[in-house]
Amino acid sequence: MDYAIETVALTKVFSDWWGRAKVYAVDDLNLQIRPNEVFGLLGPNGSGKTTTIKMLLGLLHPTKGHALLLGGDATDPKISARIGFLPEESYLYRFLNARETLDFYGRLFGLDSATRQMRIEALLEMVGLKAVASRAVGTYSKGMARRIGLAQALINDPDLLILDEPTTGLDPIGTRQIKDLITKLAERGKTVLLCSHLLADVEDVCDRIAILYGGKIQALGRVKDLLQKTNKRQIVTDAISDATIERIRELLQKENAACEISSPMERLETFFLNTVVQAQRQATPTSGAVSTTQIGDFLTAKSGKETVLDKLVTATVSEKAEAGPIRTEKPSPRETVVPQPNRDLLTKLTQSTTSSPVARTEPVEDVPPTTARQEKTPKSIIDALTGEKQPDGLTTRPTVAPKEDGGDA
């Protein structure tokens, strides 16, 4: 089987001036990441995460061993054309503005001018920087620079996305958006390598994780397998009376099970999102990034392997393309013939993996919730954030209209 990323005995030793070995940054690392997997590389600071990524991409030469990306060498243009990379910090040309930055990277990929134009607009919309797109990126805040860094990594619609600490400096909405994006890309058959020490991010989106320490893998496996406590059960209910609680306690005592009863806390993430929704309803002006949950059209457009989900997504994309001013990549005729989402299939599919009732009631233009990761933030909040819900599937405009460029009315 071809792995998306495979390392064989990958080792990096940093030596001092005399050539004496000083630090084993990465030590005999054997990693196999399958295509279409969201893989999380975790570890404390200095555990070798970034060094590993740099070796994968050819920025550092391994002392020993080798790494294969998409079955080849990352320095080969054929391979690197299919890779998106977001480094640990957004290292951008400070003198360029957002549009020029993305245009520059687009040109490095050899994209033609029409494609570049289309993708740049879509990405700027997605990362919410359209209003400030003509400001030099040197003047951006860290989070805004991060957003451009992310857009830069996506401009080639990569098959393999390597994200080094993608959520540092981002507000919770941006973090949420990146997580949604990762999920979405995974659904389209892309592979994502995510490197972070923010455990919550990793936990939400990753299929498998590896924990590095001292350049070695300390733990590796599926998130669920690693975290699920099979000898515990949790029941969440609506507010119930004390009498009922007593009866439950009695029941449990018969089974000799210990039990703990409290009111669940709202997640801070959810609370934060709610608060910002309130503020945006009142149209508080902001000079920063505008929050959207949109994901670039071209990123959700057709891919080689079509799934039911892809069809669902494409159906709305083609509608959008007609309504909107920016033409997206043309969906193939076969896709436009089936504009109606196949709801039965979707239901079956989602039921097998999730218990969320949301999946059946939501319009399909947003991230179709397919896995348990989606449960934590109710869809309605995301929708509210991006403005009124629009029945025809048209997306969402930032509510701070005065900041917008006139270009995309």
Next chain:
Amino acid sequence: MHRVWAVATNTIRQALRMKVAAVFIVLLLVLLPVMGATATGDGTLKGRLQTVVAYGMSLTSLLLSLLTIIVATYSITSDIEQRQIYTVVTKPIRRYQLILGKFLGVVVLDVALLTLFLGIVYGVVVLMPRFVTASEEEQAQIHSEFFTARASLIPPLVDVSKEVDAMYRWLEKEDKLGVLYPNYAPEEIKKLLTKRVQLERRASTIGQMLIWEFQNVRPTDPNTQSLFIRFKYDVSVTPPDEHVYGDWRIGDLRGLKTGTPVDTPVYRVAPRRDPVRKFREIEVPTRAVAKDGYLAVAFVNPPLNDTTVLFPIEDGLEVLYKADSFAANYVRAGLLILFRLVFLACLGVMAASFLSFPVAILFCLVIFVMGAASGFFVESFGYMNENVGRIYTYTIQNLIRLLPRFDSYNPTQYLIPARLISWRLIGEVLLIMVCLKAALLLVLSLVIFRFRELAKVVV
């Protein structure tokens, strides 16, 4: 190719927006016109024009050289130090394309700025005669001695080796070498003797005639133009007023030798009085040149003088004639500067491919200064290797040969005396400085950069 171009345009943007180029551009835009308005030279119109061209070209060349070094090194080192290179080299671009893109960006910037500034200097020079009050004589002078491109003929050195050998043997036999030339190596003594004998051939005692013969003199238009005999006197005894008399004859003097009649006239210049150790020019109609391109120049030291008159070996005498227009010559002068900038761009890129910014820029400046004074270095090390030994001949001398020779290809030394910059010279500089030395540097930088660990942290 368009990936290379993407990097190139980005480099140009960087140079312009990071204010590096802006400083130089503003400086030149202010200085060049001011210089045109204030230059006086030796007071004549020709002198003013020469001053403007000399300073304008030198200033443009110097500032653009510095700009090239700074942009070429900064553009690469800052990408590495500020790590933008992480996102660039992980895109489908080969590392050599990145380096070529940087190089191309610098060269395109250079071409644009060079065209702009040399255009300004040209405009000032061409317009100046219209706004300056000058006598008709002066106006005529600038057309024949400044707004032109004159080819130069220098009398070939006579081979005097036999004479020198005989002289050396004689001195050896008489045992006078140690007295006359103490502590000199035999080669050095021979060199000194050669110089002496050659100078003797170019010395005229009172009443003696010196004749120089030139072949292949081909002026552009034989009927309307003039030839110029440019000379500098030296004397054995300096007269009190520092002037000597000269009696010149110019034309086809073969008739005098053989007694046969010739078609072309022989011009006899009225005896003239000229200062010593200063360049002077005699103007003669081009008809003095015979149809087969033969021309002779004769000088007689008249008895009015009380001294031997000499013509120094390097620049004692030459024949100048118009061979091309000023504009064409000016363009070629610009090309010479461009070649220098291309070399410096390669040098900057090479230094940046393995050094950090401050070290790279220091390295480039050292090479630049050494290149600008390469004649001095070649000469000083030349003396050294005779005295100290063969080690220098095999090490430093070869290194010095690798240095660029900016001073010997300095365009102002051609434009001031309105000398022709021949296409041959352009080809020579292109071949040696660009195709050989600069290309070598560029290839070196590509190799270094190809194998460099870009993310390596050097502490």
